Amino acid sequence: xxxxxxxxxxxxxxxxxxxxxxxxxxESTEPQTPEDLIAHSKEFRKELITVTxxxxxxxxxxxxxxxxxxxxxxxxxxxxxxxEETAREVKALFDAIxxxxxxxxxxxxxxxxxxxxxxxxxxxxxxxxxAHSTTEIYLSRVIGILRPIISSRSNRMFGNxxxxxxxxxxxxxxxxxxxxxxxxxxxxxxxxxxxxxxxFEAAGxxxxxxxxxxxxxxxxxxxxxxxxxxxxxxxxxKTFPNLYTIRGTPYRDLVGWVNSIDMMRYLEPEYLxxxxxxxxxxxxxxxxxLTTYRDAIQFVHDQTVRLMNLGLDPNxxxxxxxxxxxxxxxxxxxxxxxxxxxSARNVFSGYLGWFDGNPSTLxxxxxxxxxxxxxxxxxxxxxxxxVAEDAFLTDDFQWSLQLTDYLLRSRPDDQKTKxxxxxxLEGLGGQESNxxxxxYYLSSAAQLDENYQENDILLPSLEVIQKYPIESMxxxxxxxxxxxxxxxxxxxxxxxFTDSPKSxxxxxxxxxxxxxxxxxxGSSVQIxxxxxxxxxxxxxVKSLPISLVNGSLKVEGSRADLLSFxxxxxx
Ligand SMILES: [Zn+2]
Numbered sequence: 001x002x003x004x005x006x007x008x009x010x011x012x013x014x015x016x017x018x019x020x021x022x023x024x025x026x027e028s029t030e031p032q033t034p035e036d037l038i039a040h041s042k043e044f045r046k047e048l049i050t051v052t053x054x055x056x057x058x059x060x061x062x063x064x065x066x067x068x069x070x071x072x073x074x075x076x077x078x079x080x081x082x083x084e085e086t087a088r089e090v091k092a093l094f095d096a097i098x099x100x101x102x103x104x105x106x107x108x109x110x111x112x113x114x115x116x117x118x119x120x121x122x123x124x125x126x127x128x129x130x131a132h133s134t135t136e137i138y139l140s141r142v143i144g145i146l147r148p149i150i151s152s153r154s155n156r157m158f159g160n161x162x163x164x165x166x167x168x169x170x171x172x173x174x175x176x177x178x179x180x181x182x183x184x185x186x187x188x189x190x191x192x193x194x195x196x197x198x199x200f201e202a203a204g205x206x207x208x209x210x211x212x213x214x215x216x217x218x219x220x221x222x223x224x225x226x227x228x229x230x231x232x233x234x235x236x237x238k239t240f241p242n243l244y245t246i247r248g249t250p251y252r253d254l255v256g257w258v259n260s261i262d263m264m265r266y267l268e269p270e271y272l273x274x275x276x277x278x279x280x281x282x283x284x285x286x287x288x289x290l291t292t293y294r295d296a297i298q299f300v301h302d303q304t305v306r307l308m309n310l311g312l313d314p315n316x317x318x319x320x321x322x323x324x325x326x327x328x329x330x331x332x333x334x335x336x337x338x339x340x341x342x343s344a345r346n347v348f349s350g351y352l353g354w355f356d357g358n359p360s361t362l363x364x365x366x367x368x369x370x371x372x373x374x375x376x377x378x379x380x381x382x383x384x385x386x387v388a389e390d391a392f393l394t395d396d397f398q399w400s401l402q403l404t405d406y407l408l409r410s411r412p413d414d415q416k417t418k419x420x421x422x423x424x425l426e427g428l429g430g431q432e433s434n435x436x437x438x439x440y441y442l443s444s445a446a447q448l449d450e451n452y453q454e455n456d457i458l459l460p461s462l463e464v465i466q467k468y469p470i471e472s473m474x475x476x477x478x479x480x481x482x483x484x485x486x487x488x489x490x491x492x493x494x495x496x497f498t499d500s501p502k503s504x505x506x507x508x509x510x511x512x513x514x515x516x517x518x519x520x521x522g523s524s525v526q527i528x529x530x531x532x533x534x535x536x537x538x539x540x541v542k543s544l545p546i547s548l549v550n551g552s553l554k555v556e557g558s559r560a561d562l563l564s565f566x567x568x569x570x571x
Contacts (some may be wrong), residue, residue, distance in 0.1 A: 002045040029328030032335060032433035038166050040336050043238060043277050044174040048093045051271050051279045055229055058093055062111040062174035064275050066121075067231060069093045069224065071203020073101035073359050074125075078222055078231050079275050080117035082176070083183035088115025099127035104202040105210065106192060108233025108275050109216040111137035112178050112458065119186030130198075131190035131217040132211055139189065140472035143460050145479045146248075151458040153247040155179070157241075159439030161454050162446060171239050171336035172276035173219040173437040179457025187464050212227075212260035213253060215242060223267060228270035229506075235260050236293055238277035239336035240323075243300060244346030247438055251350040254301035254343070257461035261294040289332055296327045313356040314348040335434050370411035381410060388420060397427035422448045436526070465539050466532045473538050474504055474515045477569065486568035491517075491561045494523035499530045508565055525557035 010184040046060035047305050054070040062081035069076040071302040075098060081087045100455065107129065109428055142150055154160070158176035159167045167175055177183055191197075196207045214235035222231035235241075235257060243252055265287060273288045280286055280417040296461055300321065307317045317339040327333055348356075353364070364370070378384040388403035407414065414561040422445045429441035446452055460468065487510050495504045496519075506513060527534075533552045536542035544566055547553040 001082045007187065020490035027325040028322040029325055034433050034438075036334065037336065037433045037435060037438070040171070040239075040334070041169045041174070044169055045141070045510075048097075048277060051273055052227055052283065055224075055227065055271065056094070056097060057273050057274065057279055058090045058175055059278055061090050062113065062117070062171060063176045063178075064084070064234075065133075065173075065273075065277075066090045066094075066117070067273055067275070068097065069205065070098045071100065071103065071205060074106045074203045074361060075100045076106065076203050076205070077102050077121045077206070077481075078106045079108055079114040079233075080121050080186075082103060082113040082116045082178040082185075084117060084120050085187065086177045086355050087120035088176075090117075091120050096393075100203075102127045104207075105129045105133060105188075106207075106220075106222055106287045107131040108221070108231065109219045110142070111134045111216065111234070112142070112185070113173070113176065114275060115139065115235075116129065116178060116185040116187050118188040122188055125412060127189045128202075129188055129207060130200075131193055131195040132220050132463075133195050134218040135190050135193070136262055136469075138216065138218055140186070140469060140481065142458060143464065143468055143471045144476040148456070149459050150248060150426060151179075151456050152454065155454055155457055156440045156443035156447075157245070157247045159435075159443055160165075160426070160457055161452070162442055165433075166442060167439065169435060170439075172237055172242075175456075179459075180456045183507045185461055185464050187460075187467065189338065189467055201567065203386050210263060212263060214257035214260045215252065217253075221264060223269075227271065228267075228269055229271040229273060230286075231263055231275070232261075232264055233275050236264075236272070237274045237337075238332050240333045240338045240340070241293070241297060242338040242347060243297065243343035246342065246440060249334075252346060252349060253350070254297050255413045258298045260299070261290055261297070265294070271397070292327060293331050296323055296330075296333050299323065299327065300343045301347055303342040304446060305351070307344075308348055309478075310353065314345045315356070317344045317348060318342075337432060337434075337436065341439075371406040373408045373480070375410055381407065385417065385420075391426050392420060392427070395427065400424040400427065410495060418448050421445075424513045462536060463539055466536050466540060470500075470502065470531050470535060470536060473535050474517075477513065478513045479536065480570040481508070481511060481513045481523075482568055482570065485510050489564060489568060490566050491525075492520075492523045493562070493565060494519060494526045496526065496528050497527060497531050497534070499532075502531070506565075508568060525555060525556065525559070525561045527562065528554045528556075 017193055044060040048056055048058050050056050056068045058066050064079055066080060066081050067078040081090055101487060102125050107117055158170055160176055160179055170176055186346045197210050200207055206226065207223060209220050210223065212219050212221045212235055219233050219235055221233055229320060243254055268283055270283045271279065271281055271285055280289060303321055304317055307320065312565060317565035321340050321344045323333065323340055375381050376383050377389060383402060385407055388400050391400035391403065401424040404417050404424065408419045415508055425445035429438050429445065432441065468470050486508055489508055490510065493506045503519045505516045505518065505523065508523050524568045529552055533547060537553065548555065
């Protein structure tokens with residue numbers, strides 16, 4: 001009997017050995033270095049490239065490219081750069097080739113680096129502006145409810161508050177022009193939208209737009225069948241894709257992204273003109289590159305889900321997940337923008353949300369308590385500081401940085417810890433070849449300087465605010481209610497307008513602002529103004545007291561309630 005049991009055990013071991021011998025170790029790519037980031041800058045040498053007859057792309061003038069399609073009497077522009085100044089520079093180049101008026105502008109998606117130069121291309125021709133039907137919502141969300149945090153995190157990710165010489169390039173373009181050197185936004189909202197697919201004639205060409213969710217949910221690609229030219233927006237460019245962006249983003253659906261690239265592959269384009277990095281010519285080359293790209297995205301998705309199902313948490317998956325060498329070696333998948341590790345966390349949270357599954361993270365200790373206990377564990381505050389300092393001195397910058405979290409939670413104003421943290425961040429930034437993380441570390445280090453100054457890079461101009469929907473402005477008010485200033489308030493207001501039939505009833509009710517887009521009786525104060533004046537006041541561009549005095553805001557009823565309402569909000 002014992003012999004039989006031993007025999008079975010031996011058989012099991014043999015079987016295991018055999019199955020192991022069939023497994024190939026996944027070989028990964030050599031790690032990148034900061035020198036690779038410097039070499040990547042040559043992608044962004046300024047050039048107006050003629051891709052094929054009548055199709056030109058301006059690369060290197062702004063973070064995103066702008067593309068010209070010539071027609072006989074009119075032209076089409078795809079994406080507009082991110083400011084009026086960069087748009088003007090590019091438009092001058094386009095005009096030198098063909099000064100026809102612009103009949104149509106196409107936004108490949110809502111991001112500011114593609115849309116905020118539109119006013120310049122539209123000068124004198126009032127073009128149709130094509131976009132997906134959800135683009136307007138996403139445009140308004142970033143100008144509205146999310147502006148403070150997206151502006152601040154974008155600033156750090158793009159290194160916009162760093163000295164220029166510290167910004168080598170931004171991975172997908174030379175630099176982010178938005179909010180730099182006083183450049184101005186020139187946004188126009190879309191005028192022609194669609195849901196799945198649209199075909200139209202413009203500038204004498206048949207144009208097809210396909211909804212292609214990927215880098216954003218509103219992404220589209222443009223297909224010019226007569227030239228077999230495809231314009232993929234940001235669903236393809238020459239770096240590993242930004243399947244998650246560290247400035248913060250809604251969930252980017254990787255399966256949708258793969259499907260979108262498959263749609264492109266099966267059209268068999270002969271020209272591929274992305275909205276970042278340089279165009280590619282040749283049917284076979286494009287087919288191979290698109291296949292490699294979609295395989296990398298699918299690999300990250302499928303392997304994250306496989307490891308999730310085995311019970312691994314996001315940290316464990318991010319540590320393990322690397323692209324196999326045949327994908328990681330592709331010059332189109334170098335980690336100059338996104339990374340597989342960030343993407344894996346995105347997939348995990350997209351399917352399972354924030355909880356990593358570990359019971360110890362369900363109700364963790366308050367951060368300050370955890371810090372005090374860690375300090376106690378190492379002896380006292382000074383002994384933990386010594387460990388953090390030693391870690392820095394041996395180039396273990398990450399450990400040093402993590403320990404300064406504890407030290408600063410215990411003593412938030414300690415100058416020598418701030419200095420140590422700053423040095424650790426600079427150490428980490430210096431080692432990074434991914435521009436997003438590199439500038440995030442370096443900007444976070446710079447922020448610890450007393451005289452650090454940060455721009456609100458997404459601060460809209462008065463012109464942009466005037467185009468911004470009043471409905472979105474009302475949404476923004478809700479997320480600016482300060483509970484401490486409004487928990488004992490119960491105020492009903494009515495807003496009506498001199499230049500539109502709209503009206504809004506607002507109920508500030510003990511820390512919550514309810515907004516209804518119609519007239520409800522019972523308001524204690526009624527406010528009448530033009531839509532633009534109200535938008536300017538609510539966004540802080542115009543002052544409330546001055547508007548009351550000069551009569552651009554007319555108030556009936558309780559002025560005290562009106563002031564009480566405004567004093568409950570940020571600004
Ligand atoms: Zn972009």
